[in-house]
Amino acid sequence: MKFAVIVFPGSNCDVDMYHAIADELGEEVEYVWHDEENLDRFDAILLPGGFSYGDYLRSGAIARFSKVMAAVKQAAEAGKPVLGVCNGFQILLEAGLLPGAMRRNQGLKFICRPVQLVVENNETMFTSAYGKDEVITIPIAHGEGNYYCDEQTLNRLVENRQIVFRYHGENPNGSLADIAGIVNERGNVLGMMPHPERAVDALLGSADGLKLFRSIVNYWRETHVVTA
Amino acid sequence: MYKVKVYVTLRESVLDPQGTAVKGALHSLSYTEVKDVRIGKFMELVIEDTSRDIDKLVREMCEKLLSNPVIEDYRYEIEEAVAR
Numbered sequence: 538m539k540f541a542v543i544v545f546p547g548s549n550c551d552v553d554m555y556h557a558i559a560d561e562l563g564e565e566v567e568y569v570w571h572d573e574e575n576l577d578r579f580d581a582i583l584l585p586g587g588f589s590y591g592d593y594l595r596s597g598a599i600a601r602f603s604k605v606m607a608a609v610k611q612a613a614e615a616g617k618p619v620l621g622v623c624n625g626f627q628i629l630l631e632a633g634l635l636p637g638a639m640r641r642n643q644g645l646k647f648i649c650r651p652v653q654l655v656v657e658n659n660e661t662m663f664t665s666a667y668g669k670d671e672v673i674t675i676p677i678a679h680g681e682g683n684y685y686c687d688e689q690t691l692n693r694l695v696e697n698r699q700i701v702f703r704y705h706g707e708n709p710n711g712s713l714a715d716i717a718g719i720v721n722e723r724g725n726v727l728g729m730m731p732h733p734e735r736a737v738d739a740l741l742g743s744a745d746g747l748k749l750f751r752s753i754v755n756y757w758r759e760t761h762v763v764t765a
Numbered sequence: 766m767y768k769v770k771v772y773v774t775l776r777e778s779v780l781d782p783q784g785t786a787v788k789g790a791l792h793s794l795s796y797t798e799v800k801d802v803r804i805g806k807f808m809e810l811v812i813e814d815t816s817r818d819i820d821k822l823v824r825e826m827c828e829k830l831l832s833n834p835v836i837e838d839y840r841y842e843i844e845e846a847v848a849r
Contacts, residue, residue, distance in 0.1 A: 594806075595833055602830070631833065638835035640775070641782045685779060685836055711782065 538757045540566040541579040543609065543625075545600045550586035550622065550734060557734040558583075562750045571603040580761075581618040581753055582609055584625030586678070586732060596639060596681050597627035606632055618662055618753050619726045623679055626718075626728030635721055635728045636694070637686035643711025647680040651742060653705040654717050654731060658698045661720055662756035663727045666748035672705050673745035675731035682730040684712040684719075697722055702729055767812040768846040769823050773832045773839045774805035811846070819843060 542554045551568060558566035569576065576582060589600035600606070606628075613619045613634055621629040629635045642648060651674050656667040667673070686694070691714060694700050702718035710730075718729030733746025775781045784802040791799045808831060812819065823841050832839040 594830070598830060598833070630835075636835075638833050640779065640836060643782050645782055645786055683782070687778075687835075711780075 538564050538580045538754055539578065540564060540581050540583055541569045541576055542566060542583045542585055543571065543605055544568050544585070545571045545587070545589035545603060545628075547589045547591055548585050548587035548624070550624075550732065553732070553734045554583050554585045554622070557737045557746070557750060561737040561747055562754065564754060569605065571600070571605045573605050574608055576605070576608040576612050579612070579617070580757055581620070582612050584609070584619070584621040584628055585734070586623030586625060589624055589628065592624075592681075595627075595631065596624060597629075597631040600624075600628045601632040610634065613721070613726050616723065616725050618756065620663065620749075620753070621726075621728040622732055622734065623677075623682075623730055626730055627681065629726060629728045634726050635719060636690045637684055637713075637719070639681045640683040640685050640711075641681050642679070642683050642709070647678075648682075648709050649676070649678040651676045651736075652707075652709055652717075652731060654702045655705040656701070657703050658701045658720075660698075661701055661724050661727070661752075663720070663749055663752050664701055665755060666752040673748075674743045675733055675736045675746055676742070677709060677731045678735075679710070679730055682710040682712060684716045684730075686713065694719060699724075701727060702731065766814060766846045767810075767819055768844045769810040769812055769819075769841055770844070771808040771810065771823070771827060771831055771839060771841045772805055773808070773827075773837050774803050775836055776838050779836045 540558045542551050544551045656671045659667045659669050699719050703715040704717050708715045720727045733749045736743035736746035783804040788802040827839040
């Protein structure tokens, strides 16, 4: 299986993402610069965290118009797994691949520490390796993770089981309905504020993020028969 | 040439954490009359003469990029500046 890590000017979690896939997961992975127009050779697309374009105007607002985003949209439409973490999530929201928007954290502070999440839906291609309602520890690092959407959208997210991760115990940023991560209706585009790529080894404090990447690989193996 | 002033603010229905903090600070300075504070962005665009409909152009820019319609409102003023 081959992963793409999209790199925008200002991405800074791209190396962690690459490390998680190459060294911890042992799958193929390649950095892809933001002006690439074709992602056909990849099976899954990863949008890493960081501060693309300096977070100017709004987080993700400028990155969403970069050339590669048309190809990311195509990959999403083709049903390939697309994962956006932190700034990657913000870009997916700005691009309209996921519903809603991000506001400044309620306490206005940039928060960087491990938090607990509950796996609300373990029947997605990103979470099948987790138990139902499993509580996991994953670090967050953001100033704008205060998720917002209107009531109608929230009802739809709940009904379709699109809320994949919620903050557990405490809500660090004021996010609506304790939302930490959501998928699109089809279930192949996941956006989340916490950083699973920073939690792939017990040595780093937690290996709970690894199951997310394993889930993607499991899904891919189940749906792609290797011809002998 | 046109000079365009664009104002972007969080929508009324969206809680503005910065505005709320600033309101609290004003209250602590004893300006207790302050009922609400909304923080927004102010942008100034200089646009060359064009055969395209300037009003439509600015509206498109606001909706596509300058504001996020999910959480923000925008308004703008178009001034005709002297060409030089």
